[in-house]
Amino acid sequence: MSHRALTGFVLLLxxxxxxxxxxxxxxxxxxxxxxxxxxxxxxLGPGDxxxxxxxxxxxxxxxxxxxxxxxxxxxxxxTVTVGALSVPAAxxxxxxxxxxxxxxxxxxxxxxxxxxxxxxxxVIGLVGRPGRYPLETTNLRLSDMLAxxxxxxxxxxxxxxxxxxxxxxxVREEIDIPSMFLKGGENDLPxxxxxxxxxxxxxxxxxxxxxxxxxxxxxxxxxSVMQGLATGGGVNQRGTTRGLQVHRRDAEGRPEIIExxxxxxxxxxxxxxxxxxxx
Numbered sequence: 001m002s003h004r005a006l007t008g009f010v011l012l013l014x015x016x017x018x019x020x021x022x023x024x025x026x027x028x029x030x031x032x033x034x035x036x037x038x039x040x041x042x043x044l045g046p047g048d049x050x051x052x053x054x055x056x057x058x059x060x061x062x063x064x065x066x067x068x069x070x071x072x073x074x075x076x077x078x079t080v081t082v083g084a085l086s087v088p089a090a091x092x093x094x095x096x097x098x099x100x101x102x103x104x105x106x107x108x109x110x111x112x113x114x115x116x117x118x119x120x121x122x123v124i125g126l127v128g129r130p131g132r133y134p135l136e137t138t139n140l141r142l143s144d145m146l147a148x149x150x151x152x153x154x155x156x157x158x159x160x161x162x163x164x165x166x167x168x169x170x171v172r173e174e175i176d177i178p179s180m181f182l183k184g185g186e187n188d189l190p191x192x193x194x195x196x197x198x199x200x201x202x203x204x205x206x207x208x209x210x211x212x213x214x215x216x217x218x219x220x221x222x223x224s225v226m227q228g229l230a231t232g233g234g235v236n237q238r239g240t241t242r243g244l245q246v247h248r249r250d251a252e253g254r255p256e257i258i259e260x261x262x263x264x265x266x267x268x269x270x271x272x273x274x275x276x277x278x279x
Contacts, residue, residue, distance in 0.1 A: 009189035044082050044090055045193060046070060048118035052094065055108035063114065076103045087111050119193020123149040126199045128157030130143025141188045142175060145197060152177065155218070156199045164195035202266035207232040210274045219268055224263035228272055247271040 009085040044050065046068045054060040059245055064072045070083015077097040091109040098107040119135040128150015142160065146152065152160075162173040173189065180187040203219040205228055212233025220227070225244060246260040248270045258264070260272075 006027075025116050042113055042116065043086050043119070044070075044111075044113070045119050045192070048113055048119075049115040049117065050082075050133075051112045051114050053110050053112075054098070054104060055110075056210040057107075058105060060104075071226050077101055087113065100124060107238060121145055121191055121193070122196045124196065126153040126201055127151065127197075128153060135191065135193050140191050141190050142191060142197070143180075145191055146177075152199055155202055157202045159200070161198040161200070162189060162191075162195060164192055165197070166192070176238050205266050205269065208271065208273060210236050210237050210276050219266060219270075223266050224262065225260050225264045225266060225272060228270075229262075230273070232272075235274055239274045241274070242277075243275050243276075247273060261277040 044066055046066055048066045049063065050066065050072070051063045052061065052074065059073050062074055064074070066072055066083055069078050069081070071081045074080050074097075077094070080090075080094055080097060082093065084198060085093065089210065091111050094111075095107040098109070115134075117134050119134045121135055121140075122132050123145060124130050127146070130149065132150040133145060133148055142162065144152040146160070152158075158177050160175045160177060162171075162175060164171055175187050175189065204216050205219045205223075206216050207228065208214045212235075214232065217228070217231045225246065229235060229241070241262060244260045244262070244264075246258040246264065246266070248256060248258065248267055250256055266272075
């Protein structure tokens with residue numbers, strides 16, 4: 001279906017919904033002019049700036065900020081608490097007050113979030129620009145927020161930890177970023193206000209002994225001892241690959257020494273020790 005045909009279909013659908021009374025004219029206008037705004041899912045919070053319109057009552061059009069108490073001031077009805085309400089619930093609350101007060105006989109209220117400042121996402125850890133970011137769109141996803149925060153730093157891990165609340169329950173997710181993109185973004189989760197994204201440092205390993213460049217290096221996935229040695233420039237003229245040792249700590253934190261082969265897989269914080277050749 002072409003873009004023009006799709007647009008015509010959307011307009012026809014909105015007209016039908018309006019005629020059936022499912023969508024108010026004000027709501028239809030908002031959806032027509034802002035097709036990417038899924039306002040029905042958004043919960044209003046302190047700091048949000050919203051535009052309120054009442055069909056056939058242009059003098060009641062108001063743009064206001066939700067106070068820290070969650071309240072706004074609206075013409076004729078005064079203070080209304082909309083904080084913690086979804087957009088449709090806030091629309092119904094205002095419409096009910098207008099109708100019960102006898103100000104508008106059949107009020108059709110529409111609310112459009114102009115700036116969503118009440119809900120923020122915290123991005124911490126090893127990213128380009130850690131900080132708090134406003135949830136300015138209702139369909140913001142993990143990849144969008146990482147881009148806003150400058151991406152993962154060079155020494156950051158490939159996994160992002162998401163901590164938040166869904167349906168009143170605390171959730172914690174670990175998202176593998178490379179796999180997310182290689183699999184078509186299936187784990188590119190939508191974000192919600194109050195979410196925390198944390199990027200830990202990338203796992204590392206160490207090389208010391210008779211190598212070209214001893215030091216600390218990033219541990220890539222499924223990296224073998226041979227690949228680790230190559231990262232360090234390989235064994236120098238005095239070294240040997242015979243008798244390689246990998247020093248690591250077990251699950252209880254006790255140190256252990258492993259007589260490793262070149263195919264041995266490394267783990268985070270492993271230390272490769274290259275001995276000096278006797279010949």
